[in-house]
Amino acid sequence: MQRVRLRYTKRGRLRFTSHRDFQRAFERALRRSEVPMAYSAGFTPHPKVSYANAAPTGTASEAEYLEIALAERRDPEELRADLDASLPPGLDIVDAVEARTPDFAELLHASHWELRLDGVDPADAARAVAAFLAREHVEVSRQTKKGLRAFDARAAVVSLRTLEAQEARECPIRGSDRPGPSLCAILRLVVRHYTPAVRPDDVLSGLRATADLAPPVPVAVTRLAQGPLDEETGTVNDPFAPDRDAVLAASPTAAGQQAAAAPGITG
Secondary structure, X not given: OEEEEEEEEEOHHHHHOOHHHHHHHHHHHHHHOOOOEOEOXXXXXXXXXXXXXXXXXXXXXXXXXXXXXXXXXXXXXXHHHHHHHOOOOOEEEEEEEEOOOOOXXXXXXXXXXXXXXXXXXXXXXXXXXXXXXXXXXXXXXXXXOOEEEEEXXXXXXXXXXXXXXXXXXXXXXXXXXXXXXXXXXXXXXXXXXXXXXXXXXXXXXXXXXXXXXXXXXXXXXXXXXXXXXXXXXXXXXXXXXXXXXXXXXXXXXXXXXXXXXXXXXXX
């Protein structure tokens, strides 16, 4: 049985796709592409697909991951292309590697997020970020299935910064055909995968609590990367790297055919 790990994206309007919706779309893509899936045993066999740390509904992402088990061997890049062609634009399979290491989910230590705050002056955002980072603890509350839960949003934050003012001010106007830029601030956030998980919305709640930062419109959130965290640099590295290294050690020719590794992103 061959295991293949895939990286996929949620872009544009498809960011509103729920995880359940994506699961259904992906299973249809498996059937359309005639992927030789391995199935579980039992009374109701189902294809062996494992999902890892899916982004919340409404959040765009460049770094979602899943793993599939195949009954017959397939070239990972050909498999990626076939599946990508069977999914709607916005749900894109962008990388694939044969799994050579165990416990893939344990490599996803942290996520790097981009938060776009339309209608917010970058200077105001920078002051709010400084106030947030100066606090040792920032308690926020979130409604969960078990009721309202309070937790520390500061402890999980590795880094939080605003982009340079000039770069942030060049944001195009969202949802408008009018030319020209709109005032906005862009934040870059690296957060550890703690339990309970600290989401970008929790950090935004913390910014509101510590500095009264309240964007006038909903914040556009995109996950740029997730994977192993380099504690010294704050970089979120490529979680496929161990598998690529194993492929390279086993067969340099096969390694050369793998898709290019996603670069690590520094917070």
